[in-house]
Amino acid sequence: MSHVVQNVVIGAVVAASVLAVARHMLPQQMRRVTQRLLDWLVRRGVAIPRRWRDVSAAASGCGACTSCASSQCERPAQESPIRLYRRKTGKSSR
Numbered sequence: 001m002s003h004v005v006q007n008v009v010i011g012a013v014v015a016a017s018v019l020a021v022a023r024h025m026l027p028q029q030m031r032r033v034t035q036r037l038l039d040w041l042v043r044r045g046v047a048i049p050r051r052w053r054d055v056s057a058a059a060s061g062c063g064a065c066t067s068c069a070s071s072q073c074e075r076p077a078q079e080s081p082i083r084l085y086r087r088k089t090g091k092s093s094r
Contacts, residue, residue, distance in 0.1 A: 038052060
């Protein structure tokens, strides 16, 4: 493969990785950017599937959107005991 093709492929892989990390780490900001991009495309006359237009429905965790009250997001911490067991010391039965 030529160096140009290799650089284009590597650039595409890096760009896809950056977008995946941004969607995971910044869901609210990415949703806003996606909504603006889709609105711009619709104004230009590009046909966009309906399920893509509703980007606010795909919440990826509590606090990722502003559609619910904050009291719904707050959950009481549940305690779960940690049990530690000592190893039995002594001769092994081999």
